[in-house]
Amino acid sequence: MKLSMTRDQLLKPLQQVSGVVEKRQTLQVLSNVLMVVEGGQLAMTGTDLEVELVARHELTADASNGRITVPCRKLLDICRALPSTAMVELSLDGQRLLLRSGKSRYTLSTLPANDFPNLEDTLSGSLSMTLSQKSLKRLIDKTSFAMAQQDVRYYLNGMLFEVTEGRLRVVATDGHRLALCDAAISGQVIEKTQVIVPRKGIQELARLLSDDDSDVTLTLGSNHLRVTVGAVTFTSKLIDGRFPDYERVLPKGGDRVLVAGREELKSSLQRAAILCNEKFRGVRLQIAGDQLKILATNPDQEEAEEELQVEYSGKDLEIGFNVGYVLDVLNALQGAYTKAILGDTNSSALIQDNDDEQSDALYVVMPMRL
Numbered sequence: 630m631k632l633s634m635t636r637d638q639l640l641k642p643l644q645q646v647s648g649v650v651e652k653r654q655t656l657q658v659l660s661n662v663l664m665v666v667e668g669g670q671l672a673m674t675g676t677d678l679e680v681e682l683v684a685r686h687e688l689t690a691d692a693s694n695g696r697i698t699v700p701c702r703k704l705l706d707i708c709r710a711l712p713s714t715a716m717v718e719l720s721l722d723g724q725r726l727l728l729r730s731g732k733s734r735y736t737l738s739t740l741p742a743n744d745f746p747n748l749e750d751t752l753s754g755s756l757s758m759t760l761s762q763k764s765l766k767r768l769i770d771k772t773s774f775a776m777a778q779q780d781v782r783y784y785l786n787g788m789l790f791e792v793t794e795g796r797l798r799v800v801a802t803d804g805h806r807l808a809l810c811d812a813a814i815s816g817q818v819i820e821k822t823q824v825i826v827p828r829k830g831i832q833e834l835a836r837l838l839s840d841d842d843s844d845v846t847l848t849l850g851s852n853h854l855r856v857t858v859g860a861v862t863f864t865s866k867l868i869d870g871r872f873p874d875y876e877r878v879l880p881k882g883g884d885r886v887l888v889a890g891r892e893e894l895k896s897s898l899q900r901a902a903i904l905c906n907e908k909f910r911g912v913r914l915q916i917a918g919d920q921l922k923i924l925a926t927n928p929d930q931e932e933a934e935e936e937l938q939v940e941y942s943g944k945d946l947e948i949g950f951n952v953g954y955v956l957d958v959l960n961a962l963q964g965a966y967t968k969a970i971l972g973d974t975n976s977s978a979l980i981q982d983n984d985d986e987q988s989d990a991l992y993v994v995m996p997m998r999l
Contacts, residue, residue, distance in 0.1 A: 630666050630695020636715040640708045642684030645861055646675035649682050649833055650701040661698035663745045680830050681748045683862040696742035699726045707735055748864045752850025758816030759844045766838035768799045771810040771990045774957045776828050777803035784870030787827040794818045800875045806954045807878055807993040825872055826854050830865030880979045883970035885943030888983050891967045895959040897935040901925040902952045904933040911997045912952040917945040948974050949999035958992040
C-alpha cells in the first residue's frame, strides 16, 4: 500500500471516523482505523461494534492498492501537528506504516485488516428514503435532549425513527418528558416502520450533519440503520426492543391554553432556577388571568418570584415542573411565542411553537408534586 496526499485531505476523513473509535478497547484492533486503498480511492473505517463510520476520499496522485489498520489517535495527533500545507506520504514497510512529510518521519505499528470487524454490507429487509441533510439535523437537534441515559429500560436509551408514507417522525423520551418532530421524505413506504437507534449512534450522526440542503439517504434494515452523507457512510446497530406507544402519552383535551414570549419566559425561569431545590429542580407556576407567577424555593428557605404578562384562556391553575425540562424545551423551540396546553395540576403539559409553520415539533413535560 502506498499513497500521497495533502495533510488536510488525510485529516478530514480521519476526523470524521475518529469520534467512534474508543481509546481503551478490550480488542486492540478497535482502537485502530482501517485504511483501504482501492481503485484510486482511500476509504477509512472506524467502529466500536455498535456504530461504524466509513469516510472516502478520491486520490489524485498515483497510489498502490492495499489494506491495513493503524492506531487512530496516534495518526490523528500526528496529522494535526503537521503544517496545514504539508504533503504526506504513507507506505507499508513490512508490518509497519511509514509516514513521511518533509523532513519528518514516523513509523506506526499495524494490525492485519482481516482482524477488523465490519457491520453488514447489505442490510436485510431494507427500506430506503431520502431527505435533506438540514431536515435530518433539525429532527435530531429538536429531540435528542429528551433521550434517556443509562436507563434500565434500555429501549429509552435511544431515539425512535418512525417511517410512514412521505413522513419521517423521530421521538425521544426518558419517561419524564417527550420530544417529537416530523419531516417530509421521498421514498416508497408500504407500511409503517419503527426502529430504535441507540444514543451513541444519534450523537455520532449529529456530528456528521450540517445545515446543508444536499440529500442524505437513510436505509432501515432489520438490525441496522445506514445513512449516507456525501462521502461518509454511517451504520448503526439498532436497539432490539419495543418503544412505548408515545401517542398515548400525548395529552388530549387540555382546556387551558397559555401563550408567552419564548425569550421572556426562558429568562424568567433561568432566574427563578437559581434558588430552586438543587436536587429536585422544581418550580411552581401560578396562572391567573393574564398573569403568570413563577415561584422557586429551596431547603435554605430562600425564595424567588418572577411575574410576567401572558395570554391565557381557562380556569386559574397552579402546577409544578422540573425547571430544567421546561428550559430544554424552550431552547429547542425557535418561534417568538410558545404555546402550552394544560389540563389540571396532575396532567402533563403539551408545549409547541405558537407559529403554525413551526409546529411540526411537539414536547410533553410531566408535572411535579411540590
